[in-house]
Amino acid sequence: MKISVLLLLGLFATLGAAEPTAAPDAPALTQLLREFLDGASRNDVATHERFWADELIYTRAIGQRLSKADILKEIKTEAASTPKPTETERSTFSAEDIRVLQYGATAVVAFRLVGKTNKAGKTETANYFNTGTFVKRDGKWQAVAWQATKIPEDADQKK
Secondary structure, eight states: OHHHHHHHHHHHHHHHTOOOOOOOTTHHHHHEEEEEHHHHTOOOHHHHHHHEEEEEEOOOHHHHHEEEHHHHHHHHHHHHHSOOTTTTTOHHHEEEEEEEEETTTTEEEEEEEEEEEEHHHHHHEEEEEEEEEEETTEEEEEEEEEEEEEOTTTTTTOE
């Protein structure tokens, strides 16, 4: 019984150490996210190379799981096979309601992704909840895991 109590106390002490800090790197992570979304709006391969860690696990809103290599291959294939979109066809991405939790050299960034696409003179807007897990290595943050969930059009998007 004493061993069980000691193990539990040790576990609680360890969990307590894993509490999020005040997210001192939240401004840097927010800036990184905004720069990434700007580059992603242009399908910039170099932006994706910097943002995603090599061991990335990305789960799309449609239930597909991708690696960094999958994402890069898709972007390169798309760029090579389709003409550059005009400004009237361009999709842009932005982040709203950004929340950052930091656990030392690990951080979780949750936000609402807003994608806007102009089609035939009309703007279509799609909203997604995104959650990314970042690891800081050699002074640089990279996403190691990502989850996207489409928000239904009739749902309250403020949650």
